Amino acid sequence: MEFAVSCVxxxxxxxxxxxxxxxSLYLWTSKFSRNHPSTIKRRFFSVLLVTLAAPPYVWLWANNTDKGYSLWEWLGIRTAGIGAAAVLPLVLTMILFLGPIVMVFYDGISSYFDLNLLKSEVSSSLWWRNYWVAPFTEEFVFRACMLPLLISCLGFSKAVFICPLFFGVAHIHHVIERLRFQGRVLSNPSYMCQRIFFLHCISVFQFCYTTVFGAYTAFLFLRTGHLVAPVICHSFCNLMGFPAFGEISSYGQPRSSIISIAFVAGLIAFIFLLFPMTSSSFFNNKVYAGFI
Known part of the structure; x- marks a missing residue:
C-alpha cells in the first residue's frame, strides 16, 4: 500500500x-459543561466511533498495491522499535520540561504519589479523558491518519507544520462552550464584552500553543514511525500543563534562580538532542525514512 495523494x-x-x-463532540445536546461526567462519557463514545472510522477512510485514499507497507504501518501501529518509541521521545520531552519538573520537586513530589488522591483521580472520567482517551484519539486522528495523506505531496517539513493547523483550529471550539456557559450568568453588558474579549484571547493563545505542540508530535510520529511516541508525550504534557513562568519568582532565592536555569538548560539540551534522540535507526522506521 502506498499514498500518492494530491495536495488539494x-x-x-x-x-x-x-x-x-x-x-462528534456536538452530537449530544447537554445542559452541562464539557467537564461534566455525563458530557465526557457521551463524548468518549462519539470520538471513539470517529477513531474507528478513520482508518477505513484513510484506506480509501491509498493505492492498494502489493508494494509499500500495510495501512497499520502507515498509521504507526507496529511492534518493531516500539520500546524505544515509548521511552526516548518521553525522555526528550521531559528534558524540555526540566524547569516545570524542578518546580514539582520544590512543591513536594510526594503529593503527586498520594495513593488516595491517585485512586480518586483514576476513577474519574476527567482523568481518563485527559490522560488516555484525548491523547490517543487526537494523536490517532490528527497525526497518524492525517500525515500519510499529506506527506506524499508536501514532504516532511511542510507536513509537520501544515498538519497541526487542523489540530489547532479544532481546539477553537472550546470558546463556544465558554461563552455559552458564562453567558448564562453574566448580565452586565459591559462586563460581558470584556469577558468575550478575554475568552477570545484565551482561544487565540490555545490555538497557537496547540499548533506548536501538534507540530512537535507530528515530528515525533514521522521520525519514529510509531503512534505510541506522540500519544505518551501528549499524555505527559497534559499532566504537566503549560509551564507556569509567572510563578517562578514566588519560590524565592535561590530556588527561583535554579528553576530559571533549569528552564534554559532544558530548552538548550532539547534543541541539541531533538534530532539525535529521534533518529529513525532507533525505531526501525522504514515507512517514513524516505521522507526524513
Missing amino acids: SGVLSCFVLALAYVG
Whole structure:
C-alpha cells in the first residue's frame, strides 16, 4: 500500500477528518459543561466511533498495491522499535520540561504519589479523558491518519507544520462552550464584552500553543514511525500543563534562580538532542525514512 495523494485532496481529506472529530463532540445536546461526567462519557463514545472510522477512510485514499507497507504501518501501529518509541521521545520531552519538573520537586513530589488522591483521580472520567482517551484519539486522528495523506505531496517539513493547523483550529471550539456557559450568568453588558474579549484571547493563545505542540508530535510520529511516541508525550504534557513562568519568582532565592536555569538548560539540551534522540535507526522506521 502506498499514498500518492494530491495536495488539494490531502488537505480536503484532513479537513473532513477534523470536522468529523470536532462535530462528534456536538452530537449530544447537554445542559452541562464539557467537564461534566455525563458530557465526557457521551463524548468518549462519539470520538471513539470517529477513531474507528478513520482508518477505513484513510484506506480509501491509498493505492492498494502489493508494494509499500500495510495501512497499520502507515498509521504507526507496529511492534518493531516500539520500546524505544515509548521511552526516548518521553525522555526528550521531559528534558524540555526540566524547569516545570524542578518546580514539582520544590512543591513536594510526594503529593503527586498520594495513593488516595491517585485512586480518586483514576476513577474519574476527567482523568481518563485527559490522560488516555484525548491523547490517543487526537494523536490517532490528527497525526497518524492525517500525515500519510499529506506527506506524499508536501514532504516532511511542510507536513509537520501544515498538519497541526487542523489540530489547532479544532481546539477553537472550546470558546463556544465558554461563552455559552458564562453567558448564562453574566448580565452586565459591559462586563460581558470584556469577558468575550478575554475568552477570545484565551482561544487565540490555545490555538497557537496547540499548533506548536501538534507540530512537535507530528515530528515525533514521522521520525519514529510509531503512534505510541506522540500519544505518551501528549499524555505527559497534559499532566504537566503549560509551564507556569509567572510563578517562578514566588519560590524565592535561590530556588527561583535554579528553576530559571533549569528552564534554559532544558530548552538548550532539547534543541541539541531533538534530532539525535529521534533518529529513525532507533525505531526501525522504514515507512517514513524516505521522507526524513
